[in-house]
Amino acid sequence: MTDLDERKAAILRAIVEQYVETAQPVGSQTVTQTTGLGVSAATVRNEMSVLEREGYITQPHTSAGRVPTDRGYRYYVDQLAGAAQLAAPERRRIADFFTSATMAMDELLSETSQLLARVTAHAAVVVGPETQAVVVRAAHLVQLQARVLLTVVVLSNGSVQKEVIYLDDDVGEDDVAAASTRLAQHLEGRRLVDLVTALPDARGADRADALVRAASEALRAHVAQHQSELLYVGGASRLAAEHDAFVTTSTARLLELLEQHVVLATLLRELLGPGLTIRIGAENARADLLECSLVLAPYLVEGEIAGTIGVLGPTRMDYRKAQAAVVTVSQQLGRQLSR
Amino acid sequence: MTDLDERKAAILRAIVEQYVETAQPVGSQTVTQTTGLGVSAATVRNEMSVLEREGYITQPHTSAGRVPTDRGYRYYVDQLAGAAQLAAPERRRIADFFTSATMAMDELLSETSQLLARVTAHAAVVVGPETQAVVVRAAHLVQLQARVLLTVVVLSNGSVQKEVIYLDDDVGEDDVAAASTRLAQHLEGRRLVDLVTALPDARGADRADALVRAASEALRAHVAQHQSELLYVGGASRLAAEHDAFVTTSTARLLELLEQHVVLATLLRELLGPGLTIRIGAENARADLLECSLVLAPYLVEGEIAGTIGVLGPTRMDYRKAQAAVVTVSQQLGRQLSR
DNA sequence: TCCTGGCACTCGGTAGCATTGAGTGCTAAC
């Protein structure tokens, strides 16, 4: 059930790797040619029929070669793929990117998703770190127009949150300045997550305190709503290119999923394990993803799991390469963010 | 050459509208049925053969009906389409969106692109206002870590620009605070565009002035590089859905184009005219867009052209509806931004 | 002069049929 003898394993491996490369069902003859284990095609056929009975491979139709099933890919990934190294140019590309990356965290994550997409030639996702530990480093109230203010909050991870406030009456510069100072006193050093529940007190009745209350409330609503806005998608266009035989509607649905950041972020969070996670086809239990695989890895910031990066491609994908890319990028990203 | 008699025009209109609806080549009989001009199919055929000779319509193959050419669509759009109104539910949807929209400009533009995509069922683009008139309303230097600072600049349009600065040595709170104050003095009230060329003077030799110089330089580089980051794309996934017969590679290329914001923004800026602009198929002179049409309109802020909104769909699109949607949304967006 | 009915023609699409070839499963012999 769970284990295959050496020859069956070799055959399965050959089928997977050949199919990934050519997208054509693999026949017994091709297997004998590519594996070099000294047996005839007939023997391979016998083994293949066992592999099929056990659910590792399947035939699109009688008289066609074999194609890996989800289970076949699973076995390949778990038992056969082994650790791979990226090719030198790709390793170099990743290293170059991170040594020259000096942007703030949000932009870094966005660029990282594009990097991963380019390296793997699939769509890539990056989920930003949990905001648990993030604290407010600065808070300001800025007057944009007579009755329009902007609450600006700078966070310890380098991201900036802002929210517009519309007033009913004009307000003077002095009041704004006073409110800005008080807001800063109230917020600086606080954790972002606490802003949602515990609002700073500003019970005073003067104009400035009213502004502080308005700003706090606007901020609370903003943070509550945008907490999950830490998803970055790179290379979505690859999905359209790689779905050779796919019906276009399924591509459209996938692209739609990638546009729904909230849905996707929760999905990824559910899937994430402590190490490399690979979800193949129907394992994802989503109609959109039946023919897709996800290769995910967490990245660590100061030893703690901070977020996820991953690749989204067809089940027929080069898992070794995807895995190597995801691992490499996650390590480098983690190191970069730990600085 | 340029003008068609009434009957030919009616026939062309019927062909365009029928083809947009059904995606099937339109035959002479269908035309007689849908137009109700009291002539026989044979007469229509004669007219159609003239229309074909003049390049307004074409046959996919002998013995098929006719399909509009780019020129046919062009004539339809210029002479036949007339002004259309959106249906009530769509008008309502747009109105609702803008009455309840209280976000800052960048988020508003992003959401607007998604609104336009939903209303038209095509991909939509929104180009943000030129940043000529934008001035700095606030500038701060915030310490994130011992050797990491963040320059934060709040602009009059409600957007916030930021840039990380890495230092070689630790720096004290006092120095940062002093630098922040001086930076604010230097920048507040200045136009964003001037930041690229005219740097604020900070010739002093003390620590704070060095920080101000570093911050200014970081900001200068940031602004120079990100000036064109004012493009928002909504509903890109629609492209995959609507390209029925299209080869998937062309869809992939289109999606790629939509991911290249800089390229797309310059393209749109070149195309924009003072009023509604419609570019059909090959008129776009880009291989990617050969089978696509763009429906663009500027939006006005305080009477001045500020930016562009538009729809990107297949040449076989409902131009009247797209036109109506683009016009409506651009007006409302302009009004909203003029507040 | 313009319109129209009639008619031959074209050609994509579909169905039927034979052929080919890749690939299989099975069996008997090694």
Add this chain to the structure above:
DNA sequence: GTTAGCACTCAATGCTACCGAGTGCCAGGA
């Protein structure tokens, strides 16, 4: 346990016939 041989299956291909939508053209009529 392995393999050669063989019958079998079936997608793909090519060919033919046929249908039908649609055309172009022409001759006769208003």
